Amino acid sequence: MEDLTPITRLSRDLRAAAATLTDREARYLVDAYYLIQNNRIGADAQVRSMTADGEPVALLLWLGEQMQTLENQVKVALDKYSAAHPVGKWARSVVGVGPVIGAGLLAHIDIRKAPTAGHIFSFAGLNPMAEWNKGEKRPWNADLKVLCWKLGESFIKVQGNENDVYGHLYVQRKAEEWKANLAGDFADQAREILTKKKFDKKTQTYRFYSGQLSPKTIGKYVNAGQAVPEGLKATEFGDETPMLPPAHINARARRWAVKIFLSNLHEVWYEQHYGEPAPAPYP
Structure with a gap:
């Protein structure tokens, strides 16, 4: 692993220059930041999975570290740009x-x-x-x-x-x-959505839009500050208000x-x- 060259950090001059990025350059760096971040998160997940299976992960660990460094350096550049x-x-x-x-x-x-x-x-x-x-x-x-x-x-x-x-x-x-x-x-909006989009009729999302759930029942969870649980059954007659x-x-x-x-x-x-x-x- 000693022979692998690490990511080069931004020099002081480049950090200063970041304050004068064009909007086009900044847009590209913002996109690059999130792309690198997503790849780094994926690499970290892969490391955890392979570690649990007892597989070697040294190279993936190195890759994750390099992406973290690059992610941080892009963030530094955008920090200078937005602060200016x-x-x-x-x-x-x-x-x-x-x-x-x-x-x-x-x-x-x-x-x-x-x-x-x-x-x-x-x-x-x-x-x-x-x-x-x-x-x-x-x-x-x-x-x-x-x-x-x-x-x-x-x-x-x-x-x-x-x-x-x-x-x-x-x-x-x-x-x-x-x-x-x-x-x-x-209710009208819910009905309109059903006419424009297709939903699996077995899902709770469909039961909301189609008026198969009781507002009274849903309100108990909402008013208590609780998340509405999945798997709620449709009301007996299925003619409640669409939500x-x-x-x-x-x-x-x-x-x-x-x-x-x-x-x-x-x-x-x-x-x-x-x-x-x-x-x-x-x-």
Whole structure:
């Protein structure tokens, strides 16, 4: 193993140069960071599996260490890039937004093309009214949409932090979504989803959408702060109110929290760039 050359760390000059990365370079590095991270996690899982089976893992351990080093070095570069931008500094002051996500937002969003926060919502795939025909290019940026999903998941993870803002907003919104769901406010939406998508009728997801579960029963778990258990049986007559399943409610609350953050980000960025208050999210 001594003959294997380790990953070279960023020099002081390269670290300094990272602050002046172009947005295109930063976008590439953000993508590379998550790709390396996923590969490193996969290598670590492989090591655990092979170790349990008593197989040699020395080379895989070395590979995992090199990917960890490379992952950290890319993060250092993105840290310099996002910290060099005043809006990046603001974003990173938010609990749940680190140097990589902050860099991704800076690199993907062009404030000159976003006169309102609504434009960012659409570009990030967070506009539920967006439509496009078969063969047309999707009207959003797939990488930014994934980044916003990661951002939302990060907010969920930090909701216990006393300095957190958006994770708490997620929790509040989720409670509101469940209240409306149990009251049948999303029944029409649930029925419409069944007409557009196919579900295995044996799944609990289908039982939610098709109105085979009792809101009263589901409400007992939700109001107690418990996860709705899998394997709930359909009601005897199967004619309860159609509801959205837990994963759908979670996604709605997560997207809402992310959109609030993006609205605040746009407000800060617009004023920093134009020197005047930002307009309302939608014109």
